[in-house]
Amino acid sequence: MIDDNIISFIPQRPPIVMVDKIITVVGDDGAKCSLVITSDNIFLESTGELSVAGLVEHIAQSASALFGYNAKMAGETYVPLAYIGEVKKLRCYRQPLVGEELITTVTIGATAGDVTLLSAQVRVGQQLITESLMKIGIVSHD
Amino acid sequence: MNLENNYYILLDEQKVNMSGMFHIQLRSDCPVYEGHFPDCAVAPGAFNMQLVKECAERIVNYTLKVKTIHTCRMIKPILPKDTTELYVVVNLTMKEGGYDCYALIEDKNHKYMEYKGEMLVG
Numbered sequence: 542m543i544d545d546n547i548i549s550f551i552p553q554r555p556p557i558v559m560v561d562k563i564i565t566v567v568g569d570d571g572a573k574c575s576l577v578i579t580s581d582n583i584f585l586e587s588t589g590e591l592s593v594a595g596l597v598e599h600i601a602q603s604a605s606a607l608f609g610y611n612a613k614m615a616g617e618t619y620v621p622l623a624y625i626g627e628v629k630k631l632r633c634y635r636q637p638l639v640g641e642e643l644i645t646t647v648t649i650g651a652t653a654g655d656v657t658l659l660s661a662q663v664r665v666g667q668q669l670i671t672e673s674l675m676k677i678g679i680v681s682h683d
Numbered sequence: 684m685n686l687e688n689n690y691y692i693l694l695d696e697q698k699v700n701m702s703g704m705f706h707i708q709l710r711s712d713c714p715v716y717e718g719h720f721p722d723c724a725v726a727p728g729a730f731n732m733q734l735v736k737e738c739a740e741r742i743v744n745y746t747l748k749v750k751t752i753h754t755c756r757m758i759k760p761i762l763p764k765d766t767t768e769l770y771v772v773v774n775l776t777m778k779e780g781g782y783d784c785y786a787l788i789e790d791k792n793h794k795y796m797e798y799k800g801e802m803l804v805g
Contacts (some may be wrong), residue, residue: 554718557727576778583684583715584729591696593749594736598729622720624760631752655689672753 550609551602552622556583563606564644571659572610574603580639582593590636595670596643600661603645604677612660622680626656631673641665655679657664686737689713690730693770696741701775701782703742709735712761725760729797735786735798738771743782746805750781753799761788761795769795780804 547560554562559582564573576599579584591599601623605609607622637643650658656678663671687693690713695706703757709726716724732755741748759771769790775782781803 552720552722557715584706584733585684587685587747590735592733594729594733597732597752598727601729624725624755627757628732628752628755630713631755633749633751636748 547606550606550613552605552609552620553602553609556581556603557598559584559595560602561584562612566607566610569649571609571646572603572607573644573646574606575645576602576643578637578639578678580640583596584641585620585639586636591638591641592599593636593671594634596633596636596663597628597631597675598624598671599643600647600675601677603661604647604649604657604659604675605675607647607649608679610644624678624680626678629674629676631671633671633682635667635670637670643670646683686730688717691734691769698742701742701777703738704775705738705741705771705773706721707769707771709761709763709767709769710786711767713763716763728755728757730804731757731761731788732798733751734771734788735773735784735796738773738786739775739782739784739802742773742775744755744802747781747802748805749800750803751801753801755775755798757794757796766795768788775802792794 566572584592605623645663691707773786786798
């Protein structure tokens with residue numbers, strides 16, 4: 542577990558912080574992050590489920606946390622601003638409920654300029670609930 | 684959170700069969716901009732994906748579940764200080780258990796997002 546406040550690694554702030562912790566980082570190659578879904582989550586639907594849009598934002602912020610962590614480890618004073626460029630091949634097998642903990646693995650793929658391709662799997666326990674590819678754009682400035 | 688009246692206000696809608704054009708106004712005072720981002724408000728791409736879902740639900744008049752997103756391209760960032768009124772164009776094609784959904788978010792000058800996916804009857 543990375544022992545630091547997640548806010549120090551991502552540019553998002555409440556009410557749209559969608560990652561709680563970085564569990565592990567594998568260099569520049571990927572990370573595992575978590576989020577417990579609370580009743581005040583901004584992406585909750587009336588059914589009590591997290592929306593698929595919320596899952597997308599959680600994946601993007603998990604990647605953002607990895608980029609921010611690596612920037613901090615490199616001695617940078619800022620965290621990069623990462624934004625969703627494209628979501629591809631997303632499949633949602635079920636939407637998670639309040640109280641469930643998402644454990645999400647993001648694996649970094651090819652990078653071209655400021656755009657990085659990643660793959661992500663979101664699990665609750667051992668159950669795969671969502672998988673997706675995503676292009677993330679990165680703005681690296683103060 | 685239901686985005687209607689929180690993130691956007693629906694100004695007008697035109698629906699024909701399984702298609703619709705929704706004229707919306709983004710609320711620049713939406714609390715999400717306190718966090719996305721504190722120094723530069725940008726409409727969250729994920730909110731715009733949810734916006735498409737809510738518009739699709741207005742066409743069919745019941746709840747839908749997003750099953751698959753084949754592709755969703757964020758073509759141009761939406762900055763609420765510059766862009767307040769948008770059109771969400773949604774075309775649904777019925778299939779077993781749900782719909783194929785094709786959608787665009789645009790205004791008269793730009794396309795901002797293109798979405799292709801499948802939604803199931805909720």
